Amino acid sequence: MNASDTAAALASDVPAALEGAAFSAYLAAQERKSLLRFLTCGSVDDGKSTLIGRLLYDTKLIFEDHLTTLARDSRKHGTTGEEVDLALLLDGLEAEREQGITIDVAYRFFTTERRKFIVADTPGHEQYTRNMATGASTSDLAVLLVDARHGLATQTRRHSFIVSLLGIRHVVLAINKIDLIGFDAARFRAIEAEYAAFARGFGFSSLIAVPISARYGDNVTGRSDRTPWYEGPTLLEHLETIEVEESRAGRPFRMPVQWVNRPNLDFRGFSGTIASGTVRPGDTLVVTKSGKSSTVARIVTYDGDLAAASAGDAVTLTLADEIDVSRGDLLSAATARPDVADQFAAHVIWMGEEPLYPGRSYLLKCASRTVTASVTELKHKIDVNTFETLAAKELRLNEVAVCNLALSEPIAFDAYRDNRETGGFILIDRFTNATVAAGMIAFGLRRAANVHWQALDVGKEAHARQKGQKPAVLWFTGLSGSGKSTIANIVEKKLHALGRHTFILDGDNVRHGLNRDLGFTEADRVENIRRVGEVARLFVDAGLIVLVSFISPFKAERRMARERLADGEFIEIHVDTPIEECERRDVKGLYAKARQGKLKNFTGIDSPYEPPEAPEIHLSTTGRAAEDMADEIIASLRERGFIG
């Protein structure tokens, strides 16, 4: 059956003619259809919308009233004059329709006799790497559009790169607008050859080129008699028949535990979707992180127990032994275990409006597990057009880089190329909750596995006991000139007089030595505070009361410093002086310089200050003496049990 017959079969003719048993058989056949998810990408105006519109139209999913609406919209916005503009079927949101560009990923559906299709329609606009990556992450195949008149474009290279980065193994090069080059076989062959040469490096497992006219339908769903020289399949035939399931079922078993199923004391099951492999009762599985193992007792589903389940199935497993398993754990084949580490190297696509700064902490979600993580090293950026590697200190929206990440605790994972489900992750901003990055794990860093903490004989407790005190960090934050150092100095004197062991970290003794290599860009400020936080923590381990006096303008870094310490050890003190007052004082003449533009990235002038929301101590300095405020801090420390 050829493609246009297929389309017709779905609409009126065939089912209407079928009766009784024949119709039941027809329905049964429908239920054996497989599913293909693919994405389409191309530059603006290559005809992507027209192509998808064509596929939907030809497969008759578009019912009559959609067509009525379509006729009405075409008159208002269409670019094709009197003809129906197929592209208008697609644009969803009002704003985009007005701008005339597609700016987000949309999902479309159509179905034929053989397959159901889910199309991720991703925009070809310059800045939208983010959308393409999103669409590609759930797709098994990519249709890359090129305009036959222009041949390969910069975008074609970029799209190929992202497609390959996200692990898509099957590519169709749709050479569109073949009508506009007079159905020229030579031109088609030239583009096909150029692309094949270019794509060799990506090692796609299938790649074909099809000459099409999205607008007139040639070789989309039906074979064109205007390209007699073309012998390959139509686009739809190819999509209907290509095998993409690279037998995930044959890989080692992995199932992230999503939910612990405990209806009563007699049943304890672990619910999840199998990421790869096959499982049968009696199989030995390990909880990768703890290394504990047990055998599968039952594979429970609402439709009855199964004798086997494999990749893609949503099931509930029960185990023969009572071992500790919770959400976030990865159940794996005992014979082929995933990696476990708290550091790994990964490709990261940045999707946040604010750049990525190494050292800042984010939430990382990988399969069903969420931990905190930070990028310890931005190894290099990759130019998505030229594939050149570039040094970088930060990563901006739509940029791609290779990074090392460190996590708050070890997780179980596979390399992304081996398993998309257990090797892909997202990063979430801890304040805005936005999804700011997509990551693909390359490999675990052995360093993490080998550097074991030295078991110290004389520990934190011992250090503190000898000094007869409870260690803490007093973290002074506030604008330049707010009075942080003045107050911190008085507090230290008072503590010293009380026989406490203290130490001050401030810009002067840190910026000139330890952090000599750092400037004042956002990235450097993040790193500056990270190091100070680390040093403060070591001093706390040494039993000291540490006074940190740094502008520390960003919430995220202060939070990171706080989280490195035990509960109650971090005392945030907001020295709150209005900027007008700081500027009036201008002890070091810095505000004046900043105003004249001689000093860049000055907090409060051209760099933001994020005040603490709930500091342990808040000092409104206006009209108060430093001595008085220092006493308030001492009183508070007494209350908190740091001084007797």
Place this chain on the structure above:
Amino acid sequence: MSIDRQSHLRRLEAESIRIIREVAAEFSNPVMLYSIGKDSSVMLHLAMKAFYPSKPPFPLLHIDTTWKFREMIRFRDETAARLGLDLIVHTNREGVAQGLTPFTHGASTYTHVMKTEALKAALTAHGFDAAFGGARRDEEKSRAKERVFSFRTATHAWDPKNQRPELWQLFNARVNKGESIRAFPLSNWTELDIWQYILAQRIPIVPLYFAAPRPVVERNGMLVMVDDDRLPLKSGEVPEIRRVRFRTLGCYPLTAAMESDATTLEEIVREMLIARTSERQGRLIDHDEAGSMEKKKREGYF
């Protein structure tokens, strides 16, 4: 009829179950919007599967405008009782007290107050941080870009420009206090998938989906069922008995019936395959301008 393990329906089912479990695991107070229609029936069936042998760990919420078909209400109560689930029914009492009806205030004001506002009030009152909805991406253009986890502000607003990218099946479930997520487990199902699944799984649905002789009047080319004596008849309108069924269900004065002889699921699916009009035509409310659904969504409609 059993479903082939590799089939598209099995894939869709597994994907939905995964979404439903993820919401239950990530949120502290989820709820499932239950509209009694076929999509809700499928969603509920999937929830029963997702947690088996446990019950779904969340209640159902129905926004009752007081104008639903009587058969829907009966079916709703029977279903909750049969499955042993908690059912919360919320009605905008203020709207009722003000005498708001689809006739006095026009379909869109009525829908806004009795559905959208009522839903927001119910979600706020119970402090739900996630709500499942049965919407599908194939229903309408603006839905095609909807996320599976759709973020809503503390005022339940939907900002199409400010949605989180969704990669793989890794859903970002982080919300601040007051904010919430609408989760759509049926995102990737089409109407045809829904019917085929109902058929294959023999899922109970409201009898209104099957053709039967029912009293109707014809208005603007639409058949409106006279479900009770509250429907104001225009002069010259006399209810007549016709064999009709419904493709979608909502408030009876706003839901158009279609003439049909389909009395079994097989016949419904067959009609579906030869359908000449898409399902939303049966909802008078969507017959405004293109883009009307997007406006409603921004305001917090499902």
